[in-house]
Amino acid sequence: MSNVKPNKSASAATAKAGQSGKKGNAKERKRSWMQNKHYAKKNKPPPKDPGKPNIPPKDAQEFSANWKQLLGLLKDNPPEKKEPMKQSPALKTAGPLTNPPKDTSKNHTTHTQSKTIKTGENASIPNKLVPEDSQVNVNGPAASNQPQSKAIKRKQEGGKTFSDHTTKKKKVAPEEKKPTEADLWFDDVDPDDVEEAFGAEAADIMRKKKGIQKSSSKDTESALVKERAFEGITRAVAMDCEMVGVGPDGEDSIVARVSLVNQFGKCIYDKYVKPTEEVIDYRTPFSGIRPEDIVNGEEVLTVQKEVADILKGRVLVGHAVHNDIKILLLDHPKKNIRDTQKYKPFKKEVKSSRPSLKLLSKKILNVDVQKGEHSSVQDAQATMRLYTIVKKRWEADIRDKYRKRESYKEHKKEAPVPGEHV
Template sequence: MPATKTNVACRALSSVKEDKTEKRRGGRTGTIVDDIKQKRRECEEKEEQPSAEIDIWFDDVDPDDIEAAIGPEAAKIAREKLGIAEGTAQDTVEKALVKDKAFSGLTRAVAMDCEMVGVGPDGEESIVARVSIVNQFGKCIYDKYVKPSERVTDYRTMVSGIRPKDIRNGEQFKIVQKDVTEILKGRILVGHAVHNDLKILFLDHPKKKIRDTQKYKPFKRIVKSGRPSLKLLCERILNVKVQTSEHSSVQDAQAAMRLYTLEKKHWEAEIQARQKLPGEHKLNHLSK
């Protein structure tokens, strides 16, 4: 039987592992899994009649949920069924994170994010594979793949988005490290758990010039989490979805910067007030 969208979707549905779906979808899992099981049975029945053109998609399920439960191929078909143009979701996120027609050069504050790959016997050790920096308006000012200094044993593509061809001809680590050092010098550095990005680049940055969205207390209170993920902050505070599949260090840097600019006035005022406190009061303030 020739491969059709329906057949591809049926195969995708039949390969679903409910235990993984349960873990990923939280409260909505039961409904989605039940729908998948039902649609799978319908697919199996209809595939016995190849001439029948069938509609298997859910009118009331977000394609992003389908992608998380089944995969990108199924989600693509779902979007087509719903009349959602390819790339629309991505365009929407970019509009929320990047200021259109804004200055595209260096600004007083920049945001950085790195993607990493695994090295060593089990791929558990990390080395940097991509470094992205955006300015205060979300405009990308630096984006480099890094040539690995040792053999990569786990590309972590599902998370990192890195493939062998990306870093095979990447820039030398020392050059990237020097470039980043020059860009960050004297500037406010924004990021999410940005200490990890500095560590992987073997760099330091003055603590008073770091704005970490994972550590910002007002954000923690809003989402009720001691170590909120960037994805959670974006969903709850910016009302946008990031990291829905493979990560992008450019988009993650843009997301961190947008969170910072949203709170910039209050964030910077708090820091200035803290710096004016006498030593003993400053310690008390920091411990709160």
């Protein structure tokens, strides 16, 4: 096939014939298509060499026709040079700027209309950037008759720009929202627990809803001690001891204070005990004992003898009282011991197998004890008050228990031994 350039008139006639809906000769259309394809292939630009970098053209022949036209246009009509900005005479006569000059030893920036010029010891101002006629204040913004931006004006007037607000954001502390009665919708929670979790205001709201008042030390004493009552030794006495830690790591215990109260809650005995060993842990948050309390205390042998004389032939009331008896190296008949920790009706009422004195006092007496440092006198009073509430029932149960035991022993004695003749 000969190299023939495509005929524009022929292609236009073919297009016109196609628009009118007439079908041309298939052979002629194929030949025209082949000619166009051959022409496009022949005039295709050579592929780029991947090894050569893309560099701008240097020879005039390599420039495109548009670039040549642009160069020719620039030669014919060269751009006009802008005259340098001159300072207005008003600013020249106004004197120095109101802003105080800054320390020129530090590097800082000078703002002009379109350039930012660094000045200082390690920087110089090029002559090309700064016109000769203009006066530049190296300590502040350029003094020219051009209007300054609003941000620079606010900076000069002492205000803050948008960048200052974005970089230095004030941290506003969230306001603590006080609880309201609608927030405390629950009813089966102890107000003291609410006070520990949410504060005193929430606890006061809970007490108001329940119709109770906050207990004080006077209220506690009045609930545990009977006024104008007998202050001597009664048939039943309650005892409580405070201990301190000795030995390795303060794990062992010795007695530091012994307190006894009578049936009406009146204190009949209260003494600090001088330690027989070096005290490692005073356990002050729980015992309330401090070094000055026991350094001049009573001798332990004296305290043992005095307590033993008081307990002789009497009912001993206490909470986990076996620990107090053990620490004093004493012995007491089991039938005369009333331990509030082991009393089954108390266990059932508070739903605990080993209830604490604090729990029993709160649930049964509605009295708060052992808040902060413990007091052996107050603990003994709370134990005695628990005992006196159920005293009749408890003593009746004890009598029935020992009566059944005695009758069982008598029945066992009277019963014939197997193998013996009556």
